[in-house]
Amino acid sequence: MGVRKAYEQDLTYLKQEILYMGKYVKYAFDQSLLALKTNDNQSLAREVVADDKNVNSMELKIMDAATLTIAKQQPVATDLRRCIVALKMASDLERMADIAVDIAKASARLSENRSREDIDQLIDMAEIAKQMFGQAMEAYENQELMHAQRVASLDDHVDSKYKSFIQKQLRQSADEVLLEDITQLSFIGRYIERFADHTTNLAEWVVYEVNGHHFDLN
Secondary structure (H helix, E strand, O other): OOHHHHHHHHHHHHHHHHHHHHHHHHHHHHHHHHHHHOOOOHHHHHHHHHHHHHHHHHHHHHHHHHHHHHHHHOOOHHHHHHHHHHHHHHHHHHHHHHHHHHHHHHHHOOOOOOOHHHHHHHHHHHHHHHHHHHHHHHHHHHOOHHHHHHHHHHHHHHHHHHHHHHHHHHHOOOOHHHHHHHHHHHHHHHHHHHHHHHHHHHHHHHHHHHHOOOOOOO
């Protein structure tokens, strides 16, 4: 096998591992939202927490592979950016899996009398974050900048919904039980907003890989 062909295989491997990690993070986020939607959420929450170690292992695997490729091949220009972007995206994806764990844990602390209206608002916000994530990963897979740019406009919607949600929570008067729900729901809103922020980071890394320039999509 030629040197260049082996090199291309290393870069292709990195990309496939990032896409695989992305699918795993999407699954963790979906499961955390399912825990939020249902009252019987303890087992779901435990599943999301237990799976997090797999995502951590994926990040380390990608870090090792990218570091080895850089050491062996000493890439420059576009090839070097592909390695760096794989490292950066793996870091963001690992943090997003942690956020899924945070959502699952907070969901498990909610009372059975949680507000369905509040849950629906959070799910609505999370659905936009999921659209963003899909666009960012598609942009990475196909090197498609239009998808990356759409992520920024969707992030504005998430920020707006998060602001409205928190304002509504702060206006409520509550007894002790309801106050705990308000606290956990506010945390979940913040976690979803941060998930969207990390997704914007992913889109920015795609822009950097394709163009070679850093661009703040926010």
